[in-house]
Amino acid sequence: MIIGVPKEIKVHEYRVGMTPASVKELTSAGHTVYIEQSAGEGIACSDQEYIDAGASILKTAEEVFAIAEMIVKVKEPLAVERALLRPDQLLFTYLHLAPDMAQTEDLIKSKAVCIAYETVTNANGGLPLLAPMSEVAGRMSIQAGAACLEKSNGGVGLLLGGVAGVAPAKVVIIGGGVVGCNAAQMAIGLGADTTIVDNNIDTLRKVNAQFGSSIKTAYSNKYNLASLVLDADLVIGGVLIPGAAAPKLVSAEMIKNMRPGSAVVDVAIDQGGCFATSKATAHDQPTYIVDDVVHYCVANMPGAVARTSAFALNNATLPYILRLANLGYKEALLADAHFKNGLNVIHGKVTNASVSESLNIPFVCPDEALATPYTAA
């Protein structure tokens, strides 16, 4: 198969879809890989390293999209990239379609085959291609939140861990999954007073077993959320209903009633965010203030630690990229129901039930869509 990796163009997005090590695996298996010039610059991998791994370098994204049968990326394609997609071309990347009508409409129009990392599942009920970036973003959320609490950034002027004789800050983490547990690990490590809130009791049991007496847990309901958020210095939003828009668990009223100078970090912003006052920001201007509460809502947090993130992402995505390249998308997806859950849009049809419901677009069963041979209209 011919595989193309364009340079990411989202603001301050430095990750890249494939590392030289991944390229080497694909070229060793007989595939052809084209990399856009300097695509690996942001993770300190030179064009020469890609060439040594067997790739060829192309000057522009247009050339990469034109030649490749499969495009491997990190972030959702922006409008200029969507315009380059061809019917039946395979796109493998994060998409986060539920809160994004414009992107979904363009992908439908493109008639491309669009597989989203974040909706691929595994037998343990996990999201294997989201997990590595959730680990990174969860850990970063505490660094970001700590900075938001600093005076010069609009915060009240609190050190998360306090010092002898001064109480630590109160951190409330909504969602006890991968983001939540990684955030908790950092918050506890810094000495913060840390609580995880989740609506799954088994998840709360696991959190309890993992962190013992260094964490408090609470069941997620309106009553508990209202009292915990009001008393928090820093709230991390890390909830997920796979594929769907994030539930707005914290209302504008609750934000208004928080103490001035407190902070919220909405990691779930890529699915639309779980605070009513959230709007997506980028790394060049990551925060804004609503009712004296500092908001950090960067939708591609791992992009800031691009080298760690690109390597972690490739560790997870490479086996799937290889299967798509070796078998073609039809056989690869039909052979694995969990991989098939990644299929969001194919030949103009939406095949993810949550995306279809969130955007009110008709749903087509993936098996039916895959069984229909593609013919150019």
Ligand SMILES: NC(=O)C1=CN([C@@H]2O[C@H](COP(=O)(O)OP(=O)(O)OC[C@H]3O[C@@H](n4cnc5c(N)ncnc54)[C@H](O)[C@@H]3O)[C@@H](O)[C@H]2O)C=CC1
């Ligand atoms: N902004 C960024 O750069 C990044 C954002 N993310 C996003 O972070 C979010 C969380 O991802 P993961 O931790 O991997 O998901 P996960 O599936 O591991 O955890 C989500 C947790 O939310 C809980 N949850 C669902 N509804 C809830 C409710 N009403 N109240 C409390 N808890 C609830 C679930 O029970 C689950 O434990 C996702 O939207 C993901 O896309 C992930 C990586 C990077």
Ligand SMILES: CC(=O)C(=O)O
């Ligand atoms: C998960 C995601 O959206 C990211 O890593 O940017």
Ligand SMILES: [Mg+2]
């Ligand atoms: Mg207030």
